[in-house]
Amino acid sequence: MAEHLGIEALLTRGRPPAHPVALRDGQVLRFADFAARAARWRAAFERQPGRRLALYFEDTFEFAAALLGAWHAGKCVYLPSEAQPATLERLRDEVDGFAGQLPAAYAPLAPVEGAEGGWRPLSLEARALVVYTSGSSGEPTAIAKQLAQLTREVSTLAGLFDARLGEARVLATVSHQHIYGLLFRVLWPLSAGRPFPARSLTYPEDIVTALEEGPAALIASPAHLKRLPESLDWAGVRGNLRAVFSSGGPLPAEALRDCRDLLGQAPVEVYGSSETGGVAWRQRARDDGSAWTVMPGVEVRTEDEALAVRSPHLPEGTWLRTEDRVRLLPEGFELLGRKDRLLKLEEKRVSLSAMERTLLEGGLLREARVLPLPEGHRLTLAVAAVPGDDGWKLHGEGGKRALNQALREQLSRQFEASVLPRRFRYLEAMPVNSQGKVTEAALTALFDSRRPPSRVLERTAERVVLGLEAQAGSPYFKGHFPGMPILPGVAQLEWAIQLGREHFPLPPDFLRMEAVKFQRVIVPDTRLTLELTWAEAKGSLHFKLTSDAGVHASGRILFGGVPG
Numbered sequence: 001m002a003e004h005l006g007i008e009a010l011l012t013r014g015r016p017p018a019h020p021v022a023l024r025d026g027q028v029l030r031f032a033d034f035a036a037r038a039a040r041w042r043a044a045f046e047r048q049p050g051r052r053l054a055l056y057f058e059d060t061f062e063f064a065a066a067l068l069g070a071w072h073a074g075k076c077v078y079l080p081s082e083a084q085p086a087t088l089e090r091l092r093d094e095v096d097g098f099a100g101q102l103p104a105a106y107a108p109l110a111p112v113e114g115a116e117g118g119w120r121p122l123s124l125e126a127r128a129l130v131v132y133t134s135g136s137s138g139e140p141t142a143i144a145k146q147l148a149q150l151t152r153e154v155s156t157l158a159g160l161f162d163a164r165l166g167e168a169r170v171l172a173t174v175s176h177q178h179i180y181g182l183l184f185r186v187l188w189p190l191s192a193g194r195p196f197p198a199r200s201l202t203y204p205e206d207i208v209t210a211l212e213e214g215p216a217a218l219i220a221s222p223a224h225l226k227r228l229p230e231s232l233d234w235a236g237v238r239g240n241l242r243a244v245f246s247s248g249g250p251l252p253a254e255a256l257r258d259c260r261d262l263l264g265q266a267p268v269e270v271y272g273s274s275e276t277g278g279v280a281w282r283q284r285a286r287d288d289g290s291a292w293t294v295m296p297g298v299e300v301r302t303e304d305e306a307l308a309v310r311s312p313h314l315p316e317g318t319w320l321r322t323e324d325r326v327r328l329l330p331e332g333f334e335l336l337g338r339k340d341r342l343l344k345l346e347e348k349r350v351s352l353s354a355m356e357r358t359l360l361e362g363g364l365l366r367e368a369r370v371l372p373l374p375e376g377h378r379l380t381l382a383v384a385a386v387p388g389d390d391g392w393k394l395h396g397e398g399g400k401r402a403l404n405q406a407l408r409e410q411l412s413r414q415f416e417a418s419v420l421p422r423r424f425r426y427l428e429a430m431p432v433n434s435q436g437k438v439t440e441a442a443l444t445a446l447f448d449s450r451r452p453p454s455r456v457l458e459r460t461a462e463r464v465v466l467g468l469e470a471q472a473g474s475p476y477f478k479g480h481f482p483g484m485p486i487l488p489g490v491a492q493l494e495w496a497i498q499l500g501r502e503h504f505p506l507p508p509d510f511l512r513m514e515a516v517k518f519q520r521v522i523v524p525d526t527r528l529t530l531e532l533t534w535a536e537a538k539g540s541l542h543f544k545l546t547s548d549a550g551v552h553a554s555g556r557i558l559f560g561g562v563p564g
Contacts, residue, residue, distance in 0.1 A: 001340040002167075002193025004158055004265075004534060006151050008122040010190060010332070011035055011068060021170070021190070024198035028063070029061050035117055037062070041069025041099070043205040044114035050096025052130075054078040054088075057100040060176050061198040064186050066099055069111075071122055071147070074480070078130045078142075081177050082508075094130075094142070110407035123149035129451040131179045131274050143274045152312040153277050154188050156295050160281070160346055161243065165217050170196040179274045180247045184219045200559065202507060204229055205537060211237035220267070226429075227254035227505050228262050238264040245270060249438075253288055260285075271335075274505040276320055277313025280332050291414055294332045302328060306339055343372055345379055345419045350382075355421075357412060359383065361412040364391035364403065370421060371443050382423040383407065384443045386430060395426060423447055428464075429504045432442050446502070450475050452495055454530070463533045464503045470497070471525035487522035492553050496532065496543035506541065507559040513539075516555030520547075 001221035005013055017032035036335045045053060053075040066418050070077050078095050083102060083556055115246075122128075128147040132140040172185040201207050204227070209403040210216060218241060228234070241263055247270040260266050266285045270293055272278040279300070280292035294300055298311040301319075305327040310319045325336040341352040352370045356563070359368040367386040372379045387395060387403065395403045404424050411420050431442040445451075458465040470477075476491040493513070500506055522528070526547055533542040544554040 003165065003189055007154065007187055007191060008147060008151060011072065011119040013040060015193060019193060020195040020199050022196055023195055024061060034065055037065035037269065038069040038110065039117045040111035040113060040115045041066045042073045043112035044109045045070050045073035045075050049108060051076050052078060052095040054080060054095045054098045055082045055100050056080055056102055056177065060186060060196060063176055064190060070129055070339050070453045071230050072119060076127050076130060079177055079182070081175065109412045123146055124151065133274050141220040147224050149277065149313050150187060153183060154191050156278060156297065157183065158190050158192060159296060165194065165242050168215040168217050169193055170219060171201055171207065171216045172197065173201050173224045174219055174221050175200065175315050181219065184245060196270060203536060206234055208232050208234065208237055215240050215242055217243045217245065219245050222246055222251045222255055224258055225267060226252050228258050230262065234262040241265065243268055244426050247272065256288065257283060276309050277311065278321065279309050279311065289332050291329055292335065293330045299326065300333060301328060307333065345381065348416065348419055350415070350419050355415065358411055358414055359385065359407060364388060364394065364406060368444055369438065371440060373423065373444065373447055381419065382447050383421045384425045384427065384430070384446055386427050400424065400426065429505060431501055451498060454499060457529070466499060466530045468528040469529060470522050470524060470526045477524055485524055489518045489553065492545060496530065496541065497557060500532050500534065500541045503532065507539060509560045511558040511560045512550040514558065518553045520549055520552045
């Protein structure tokens, strides 16, 4: 194994020039390449006034070089999880400059060619990083971290897991723009001298191909591990898989079993957050037990039934209370769910968490989220859910109304009729962002009036046929056109994408459209059939909108990036 180097001394102490750092399209990028690239980025950042710098890169090698260049230039790096216009506009007021794959309007800096090294150790006390929570309920919150917090967490990971990884490469499906990906696929590999891919592994086929090349560890999230297709030759490559890591959310029992069966091992699950850093881990090799082992140096206690943490990964000496309910055990703790989310509805206090637990206990649903929706001048409750086999069977036999009624009857045993949910959406999978998190904004969008009422007519793993109604009250008909309203083509595409995301694990980035044709106009109150076919290997969603009148629209929509 290579010598472990702290990030603060990585460039000052260095590694042999030919030491492999990253792999890109069959090319080995070596330490000499990395140091030279970091020097060019440092020179660019030293010319930029101010200390606050936002980085967004898709290429992990380029990101790592820019990150080290920024820190050696005395900058604090702000790390947006994505590069959506609203995110970048918010960052304008928070940073002094941008770098990476960003629109020209943000004047992203470029590396200075010909710049050279001359490195000095980094200060561990420096304010090095600002990351953001996923914003599951409201605006994302900025979390500042000193370099010492990051290096201590990397040392913790090395002490726990370096021996089992050995010289293995690091493969990843998660983004380095999030704290989990930053630590596991950038900082820890750099410190351990372990090569990593410059590109994310977008599809399961990419994982199999990468494992064919030799020993590796896989850094993944539940969003990816619960979608491993049985059709791939996992048995032929799992001997090269040294370890699988999962973080960012709870790993469903089905995904755990799939990992054991297909990958030949249970993932190492890591519990933590942007705020707390790593707290605990577990590997459920033989059973579905729920106990978590606390990481070295981490202290835990309960405050008002919730887990509180003090650790080297937090500012020194501080206790941070989470929103997770726990039961403490000699070796760690057991998670009991989130603290109750209380809401006042019809003058009554309602626990949304308790309502979710009741829905799951009935056996018809695998996942359920209850959320408040404004309806006129009052709030009502809505349910977004992933049915289990029994739930889909009831839905198929009696329609959505039958499943709605069964769930309301189930809830009525514990909750008054006046607070029961009024709206339901049933999904193949919960909508997740690039961090594998389910956000309230994404769930609320499911109930947008622009979304057409739909029901499943046929469904397989790659194809779904939906019955839709282009209701006259849809906002899409307003103003298009006065006196003769028709459904705009952009609305038809939006329906295909929105409903496609509800039924298939589409990657987050829209790339382009191909062979799109609009053949017949759609007038108000038209009953439609939408056929969606997902070709995961190609990232292609084919759609066709038809009615009794014939075909209205068809085409392909291509997606890229890391799913979920």
